[in-house]
Amino acid sequence: MTRDLAEETAVAMVYGGSTQAVMMASPADLHDFAVGFSLSERFVTHPGQIEHLEIVEHPQGIEVQMWLTEDRAQALAARRRFMAGPVGCGLCGIDSLAEAGRALPDLGASGPVLAPSQVVRATKDLRRWQPLHDMTRAVHAAGFLLPGRGMVLAREDVGRHNALDKLIGAMARQGVAAGQGAFVLTSRVSVEMVQKCAMAGCAVLIAVSAPTAHARRLAEGAGITLAAFARGEGFDLFTRPDRIAGGFDVA
Structure with a gap:
């Protein structure tokens, strides 16, 4: 074998x-x-x-x-x-x-409103953009979800930070505005992932795994909607529920 x-x-x-x-x-x-x-x-x-x-x-x-x-x-x-x-x-x-602990942009007045079904489907949609993961089972992915179009771009890497940087670079080179959609991650959400999200101007972050407590506080301060444990048929919402249609309480 x-x-x-x-x-x-x-x-x-x-x-x-x-x-x-x-x-x-x-x-x-x-x-x-x-x-x-x-x-x-x-x-x-x-x-x-x-x-x-x-x-x-x-x-x-x-x-x-x-x-x-x-x-x-x-x-x-x-x-x-x-x-x-x-x-x-x-x-x-x-x-x-x-x-x-650098100051981050305040994204509270920007960003899309997503249906709960879009958040639930986000990590499932990202799976179709992970050929290297399918081959090796050893890499992370970061994708960009655009409401009305679904997953439009993704990048993979052995490092979760690298995957997100590759996505941010690809979007910048192609003129895709991060403020129009959501970043979707196959990893946990640590401080640096929130920082990169904020610096890119993306107000919604969806992840398959958990955030750290510090990452949650940072996302709240930057006005970022943080949805985690997005797998199966549900997700937990940790900050800024106003960007999720239908009214949700934060975890």
């Missing part, structure tokens, strides 16, 4: 010749990954601020080399001077405890 195994590769995000972060990731959709990571970490505010991007393979891993516009390059250089060192996680490149 043979099995397909998920590939896991060291991917370095390199800006202007300097490495900002190295993460273990699936070596696919790296252009999307680079753009999404750059947006999530606030290195850029739109893809056009990445003037050039090149993917360079090495025996020990992959470098995604990026050159930013002058203003963004200067801002990143100033930030880098205060860094103790990047780490390979969802809080890559932070320079202080304050940055770890």
Whole structure:
């Protein structure tokens, strides 16, 4: 018997010749990954601020080399001077405890209203966008649900943070506005997943598994509707029930 195994590769995000972060990731959709990571970490505010991007393979891993516009390059250089060192996680490149708890946009006045049936179907619909998972049973996925159209885009990766960054990058490159729909995750909801959601401007987050207590508080503060345990025929609603039609109480 043979099995397909998920590939896991060291991917370095390199800006202007300097490495900002190295993460273990699936070596696919790296252009999307680079753009999404750059947006999530606030290195850029739109893809056009990445003037050039090149993917360079090495025996020990992959470098995604990026050159930013002058203003963004200067801002990143100033930030880098205060860094103790990047780490390979969802809080890559932070320079202080304050940055770890950074202020997020208030999305309370934006976002769609979803029918309960759309939330219930969300993770089921995402399953059809997970060919790598079907082959390996070892990767996460993040998808974008657009009311009236269903799941319109998804990305997979061995890392849940990476999958969401890849999705955010793909949407930005294709001009898909995150505020029109919902992010759907195959993972638990931790703080960094809420942060990425807020920075992308997506006001609804649906996950198959549980949120942490801190993630729930963060979602509430950012005005994000957080629905979790979305599997089978139900879900738990933790914040902002006004975006779910029919009236729901929070868990």
